[in-house]
Amino acid sequence: MAVQMPVTVPSGDGTEMPPMLDLREKLPYHVENPTPENVVERFLDAFAAVLEYTDYKPLLDSYCRTTNKCNRCSVTCPVYRVTGDPRDIPCYKTTLLLETYKRYFTFGGMARSRFTQNGFELTSELIREMADVFYRCTACRRCTLECPMGMDHGLITRLGRYILSLVGISSKALQVSVREQLEGETHNTSKIPKPALLSNIEFLQDEFEEMFDVKLEVPLDREDRDYVFFCAVSDYLMEPDTLMGNMAVLYAAGDWDRWTIGTHNYDGINYGLFYSDWHLERIIRQLVSEVTRLKGRNILVGECGHASRSAHDFVPVFGGREAYPVVSFLEYTLDCVRKGKITLNPDIIEETVTYHDPCNIARGGWIVDQPREILKSFVRNYREMTPGGRLNYCCGGGGGLVSIDEIHEFRMEIGGKVKADQMMRTGADIVIAPCANCKKQLKELVEYYEIPTKVMGLHDLILKAIEIPGAKPAEERKEEAALFEM
Amino acid sequence: MQAWIDILMGPVFVLTFLIMVLGLGRHLVLQLDTLLRRKGDRLRYMPWKKMARETVSWMVPVRHLTTGNVLFSNSSFLFHIGAIVVPLFLADHIALWEKVTGWNLPVLGPVVADVLTVLTIFTLLVLLAYRSFFRKMRVISRPSDYSILLLVLAPFLTGFLAAHPSMNPLRWEAMFMLHLLSAELLFVLVPFTKMSHIVLIFFDRISEMHWQLKPGAGDRVANALYGKEAKV
Numbered sequence: 001m002a003v004q005m006p007v008t009v010p011s012g013d014g015t016e017m018p019p020m021l022d023l024r025e026k027l028p029y030h031v032e033n034p035t036p037e038n039v040v041e042r043f044l045d046a047f048a049a050v051l052e053y054t055d056y057k058p059l060l061d062s063y064c065r066t067t068n069k070c071n072r073c074s075v076t077c078p079v080y081r082v083t084g085d086p087r088d089i090p091c092y093k094t095t096l097l098l099e100t101y102k103r104y105f106t107f108g109g110m111a112r113s114r115f116t117q118n119g120f121e122l123t124s125e126l127i128r129e130m131a132d133v134f135y136r137c138t139a140c141r142r143c144t145l146e147c148p149m150g151m152d153h154g155l156i157t158r159l160g161r162y163i164l165s166l167v168g169i170s171s172k173a174l175q176v177s178v179r180e181q182l183e184g185e186t187h188n189t190s191k192i193p194k195p196a197l198l199s200n201i202e203f204l205q206d207e208f209e210e211m212f213d214v215k216l217e218v219p220l221d222r223e224d225r226d227y228v229f230f231c232a233v234s235d236y237l238m239e240p241d242t243l244m245g246n247m248a249v250l251y252a253a254g255d256w257d258r259w260t261i262g263t264h265n266y267d268g269i270n271y272g273l274f275y276s277d278w279h280l281e282r283i284i285r286q287l288v289s290e291v292t293r294l295k296g297r298n299i300l301v302g303e304c305g306h307a308s309r310s311a312h313d314f315v316p317v318f319g320g321r322e323a324y325p326v327v328s329f330l331e332y333t334l335d336c337v338r339k340g341k342i343t344l345n346p347d348i349i350e351e352t353v354t355y356h357d358p359c360n361i362a363r364g365g366w367i368v369d370q371p372r373e374i375l376k377s378f379v380r381n382y383r384e385m386t387p388g389g390r391l392n393y394c395c396g397g398g399g400g401l402v403s404i405d406e407i408h409e410f411r412m413e414i415g416g417k418v419k420a421d422q423m424m425r426t427g428a429d430i431v432i433a434p435c436a437n438c439k440k441q442l443k444e445l446v447e448y449y450e451i452p453t454k455v456m457g458l459h460d461l462i463l464k465a466i467e468i469p470g471a472k473p474a475e476e477r478k479e480e481a482a483l484f485e486m
Numbered sequence: 487m488q489a490w491i492d493i494l495m496g497p498v499f500v501l502t503f504l505i506m507v508l509g510l511g512r513h514l515v516l517q518l519d520t521l522l523r524r525k526g527d528r529l530r531y532m533p534w535k536k537m538a539r540e541t542v543s544w545m546v547p548v549r550h551l552t553t554g555n556v557l558f559s560n561s562s563f564l565f566h567i568g569a570i571v572v573p574l575f576l577a578d579h580i581a582l583w584e585k586v587t588g589w590n591l592p593v594l595g596p597v598v599a600d601v602l603t604v605l606t607i608f609t610l611l612v613l614l615a616y617r618s619f620f621r622k623m624r625v626i627s628r629p630s631d632y633s634i635l636l637l638v639l640a641p642f643l644t645g646f647l648a649a650h651p652s653m654n655p656l657r658w659e660a661m662f663m664l665h666l667l668s669a670e671l672l673f674v675l676v677p678f679t680k681m682s683h684i685v686l687i688f689f690d691r692i693s694e695m696h697w698q699l700k701p702g703a704g705d706r707v708a709n710a711l712y713g714k715e716a717k718v
């Protein structure tokens with residue numbers, strides 16, 4: 001009963017496929033080096049090496065057998081819901097890899113291929129198709145929740161991408177960033193050299209002073225602190241308000257001399273989470289070694305879904321003896337709110353506010369209630385976006401897709417369509433998204449679909465409402481900001 | 487013919503049943519090996535409770551019945567009830583169980599047994615129709631996804647006909663032999679097909695555990711493939 005995976009969609013009953021953007025055309029921009037020489041052989045070699053040194057094998061064995069083809073997952077996948085293209089059914093994508101595994105790496109598959117003529121054969125077209133489907137999936141893992149077998153397509157997507165990356169097929173955008181982070185001079189994905197970081201921080205300090213009438217000095221390279229801070233490094237360039245919000249909370253809570261930023265390595269981004277075990281581990285090691293250098297005690301991760309998850313989930317795995325506890329800034333802030341260490345003025349935010357759950361922190365159930373509790377403590381008009389929490393829809397830029405500018409159209413028309421509809425339906429003035437990636441994608445969606453809403457981080461909102469004793473009151477800051485906007 | 491039936495009910499039954507049990511046992515051992523030995527202390531931070539809760543929620547999938555395709559989800563659920571209860575608790579089966587294993591299980595009343603069997607057959611047909619007539623199902627279905635449905639259908643149908651002479655088109659012995667053969671074929675296939683989810687479902691649900699990647703593996707893979715040339 002060998003299966004021939006259809007490379008193109010069979011039009012068995014003559015129905016036409018719904019119109020969709022043909023990403024295939026764009027593949028050369030999307031991945032680096034889409035069809036290297038001897039790709040089939042090299043893919044199988046890479047797969048073999050992965051199976052030998054990792055422990056994915058029992059997982060694949062189990063998935064190969066249990067995959068039920070019941071199609072429940074398709075209802076949940078935001079990509080499939082928009083395209084209706086069978087290639088986007090989660091189970092279909094996963095099967096490409098599972099069939100390859102079964103055919104070449106299990107006894108039954110190898111034996112069967114000897115006796116049957118028309119069994120599954122890996123071809124360069126199929127590898128190309130994998131490159132395509134695995135980079136169409138945002139690895140949001142929403143489908144996992146609805147699969148009776150619990151098949152984790154996010155895990156398979158990244159395994160597929162990992163093997164592809166070993167034969168040189170990967171997203172250029174991700175690869176370039178990771179290369180800089182691991183082997184470049186700046187050790188961060190945005191290539192921000194230390195002097196630029198310093199002037200950036202100076203800028204933040206000046207802005208902060210202007211806003212609050214408080215002069216601060218961000219603690220750099222201080223040893224023996226409770227928290228070593230890592231954010232998505234792009235925040236230094238694009239999200240000053242989020243960072244100032246972070247600063248405001250730390251300062252107001254009286255923790256200003258408990259934290260520090262290390263200037264050797266200040267990037268929390270870990271694209272390894274999206275496509276490579278190798279890079280994932282090396283980036284984690286780089287991160288913990290910075291904490292060790294500074295004799296820090298905890299890793300404090302700024303507002304970023306995947307940075308938080310990769311640190312939270314993989315520092316214990318790869319950190320060895322340096323496995324420092326990982327604290328998300330949202331958890332930290334909630335703790336401050338609960339203990340009354342900070343005051344958020346409930347009269348400042350008049351707009352309706354909703355919350356977008358970043359998949360990486362919400363899907364596993366880690367951070368769902370914390371930000372809501374913070375928001376409800378000072379926002380009068382809070383409105384849920386449904387479905388939310390663990391069942392949320394991905395922004396459409398997950399799995400690193402948001403960093404790939406070449407697929408902007410895909411992210412707008414397909415990946416983010418469901419989210420755009422959801423934002424429109426919720427009709428809130430402000431969408432809070434505590435994640436660098438989500439923010440970028442949602443802002444692009446808002447612009448693309450002309451949705452009358454503003455996207456910002458949670459700490460951007462906190463920055464507006466926080467009251468710091470002895471500093472300029474929130475009310476006054478609000479008036480100033482209004483004047484400035486006029 | 488009786489001699490054949492005796493063989494099928496005796497040694498062949500024991501053999502095929504053993505294949506099923508050992509095959510499933512093998513899956514169990516291999517999975518536990520990963521869990522307990524290979525992943526070892528990496529599993530310290532696993533959200534065990536959450537994973538258990540989730541597994542249970544699919545054992546009693548009440549809240550999943552209204553999502554997905556409702557007809558399909560419900561048929562699938564009802565089918566599983568019949569598929570578990572009938573083979574275990576039917577009066578004639580009980581006698582067989584007792585003979586082979588010495589177990590003494592409670593017996594299903596004849597009416598309940600009939601209703602359950604018909605329900606199982608009916609839901610199987612619904613599943614088959616759903617798989618055959620919907621394009622999105624056909625696209626991802628492999629030949630085995632259809633044939634397994636038919637193979638599971640066979641023992642239920644033959645068993646039902648054998649138990650109801652008025653509906654039975656064949657001689658009783660012939661139908662009964664078909665029943666035995668189809669059931670035994672199923673036993674053999676269980677560990678080798680998707681029916682092995684009987685045990686593996688407990689291990690799929692905990693995919694969180696497989697995110698506990700192996701330290702150092704990335705370096706080793708890169709080294710094995712490219713040696714010192716390995717490029718980030």
Ligand code: SF4
Pocket residue numbers: 076077078079080089090136137138139140141142143144153154394
């Ligand atoms: S992980 Fe998300 S995008 Fe990928 S198949 Fe599942 S639901 Fe679809």
Ligand code: SF4
Pocket residue numbers: 066067068069070071072073074090091146147148149150151
């Ligand atoms: S829900 Fe699970 S078993 Fe069903 S088709 Fe999707 S991945 Fe396959």
